[in-house]
Amino acid sequence: xSLPVLARELSHYLDSRVRGxxxxxxxxWSLVLGFGVAYAACYLSSIAKKPQLVAGSKxxxxxxxxxxxxxxxxxxxxxxxxxxxxxxxxRPFITSKPQVQYRNELIKTTDGGQxxxxxxxNNDSVRYPDDSTRxxxxxxxxxTGTSKESYVLHMIQQSKKLGYRCVVFNNRGTAGEDLLxxxxxxxxxxxxxxxxxxxxxxxxxxxxxxxxGVSMGGMLLLNYLGKTGKxxxxxxxxxxxxxxxxxxxxESLEKRLNWFLFNYxxxxxxxxxxxxxxxxxxxxxxxDLVMKAKTIREFDKQFTSVMFGYPTIEDxxxxxxxxxxxxxxxxxxxxxxSVDDVFSPGHAVPVExxxxxxxxxxxxxxxxxxxxxxxxxxxxxxxxxxxxFKQFVRAIFEHGKQIISM
Numbered sequence: 269x270s271l272p273v274l275a276r277e278l279s280h281y282l283d284s285r286v287r288g289x290x291x292x293x294x295x296x297w298s299l300v301l302g303f304g305v306a307y308a309a310c311y312l313s314s315i316a317k318k319p320q321l322v323a324g325s326k327x328x329x330x331x332x333x334x335x336x337x338x339x340x341x342x343x344x345x346x347x348x349x350x351x352x353x354x355x356x357x358x359r360p361f362i363t364s365k366p367q368v369q370y371r372n373e374l375i376k377t378t379d380g381g382q383x384x385x386x387x388x389x390n391n392d393s394v395r396y397p398d399d400s401t402r403x404x405x406x407x408x409x410x411x412t413g414t415s416k417e418s419y420v421l422h423m424i425q426q427s428k429k430l431g432y433r434c435v436v437f438n439n440r441g442t443a444g445e446d447l448l449x450x451x452x453x454x455x456x457x458x459x460x461x462x463x464x465x466x467x468x469x470x471x472x473x474x475x476x477x478x479x480x481g482v483s484m485g486g487m488l489l490l491n492y493l494g495k496t497g498k499x500x501x502x503x504x505x506x507x508x509x510x511x512x513x514x515x516x517x518x519e520s521l522e523k524r525l526n527w528f529l530f531n532y533x534x535x536x537x538x539x540x541x542x543x544x545x546x547x548x549x550x551x552x553x554x555x556d557l558v559m560k561a562k563t564i565r566e567f568d569k570q571f572t573s574v575m576f577g578y579p580t581i582e583d584x585x586x587x588x589x590x591x592x593x594x595x596x597x598x599x600x601x602x603x604x605x606s607v608d609d610v611f612s613p614g615h616a617v618p619v620e621x622x623x624x625x626x627x628x629x630x631x632x633x634x635x636x637x638x639x640x641x642x643x644x645x646x647x648x649x650x651x652x653x654x655x656x657f658k659q660f661v662r663a664i665f666e667h668g669k670q671i672i673s674m
Contacts, residue, residue, distance in 0.1 A: 466501065
């Protein structure tokens, strides 16, 4: 997108909005157009940039450049909404929610609990009509997210176009199902994820399997990959806006503005998610104390760390932070983060560690916020994150074997 093209588009847009007003005078319109050109120049020189691509091996880097070229192209964030906090806040309201018909499945766990899986079987797939070999993507939503989140629905939509099957892993107690045991979930404990992966693989043993995690779902997936190495049914994985170092994340979220915009709201969401299971959970936890939490850190101190047996909140955060497990990842992994993500600050993204693992690549944009990555004048139908997801999963399913040969 050149400066004249952007200026012309902005000119038309402004003309439609201010016709008959300020534009009534030649001088007024000149001022508006001059401001628009100056803003466009600033946008193109300081905001729209190519992402930083860091890969641990030349072969993986070449593979991505050839089959997932979006990771090397200039990212043009929405011109009126490029700041990280704005992208994070507005994405849920701006982006569409494609209609997806799920098939729900409840699976039992070894401790007597249950996990809700939402399947998009894509039985109308023309490219992969054989159900037994249809490529499958396991999707892991964020902290309080479910299969209904807009970013999940967009992943399903992109996968549908490619002919793939998807299954969404809803964390315990988040998707309307009852808790059968006094246990929910956390970023460090991968037992439920392991059970789901093996369940999906056993159902479709001949189908290639890939996983994609978003935010906390990405953290959980990273911790699983760090634990299993090459011993996993997954052929590859992708994570979007994962938190790498929880200490850095909570420090960022506890800054005054970030607490007001994000931290307090998310804390109330966490409290709401467990309040509907009060009868089951109050047997072991002081929920009145948990409901007094004003930050995610306080919630984790009173509830999450206690539930999973950590002596202190620091012990839990250290174990749940996936940055120090990146070196153990044994399958192709693509990570997308933004420098201006207040949930996962740019300085905490383990760029240097990624360079030491030939299976890992990190794409780091200058803008995009947390699960934002809005682009275009009115970013309703597709985001930069959607395009990265689509190109990467297609590259893996269709050309994955070439990573080794490159």
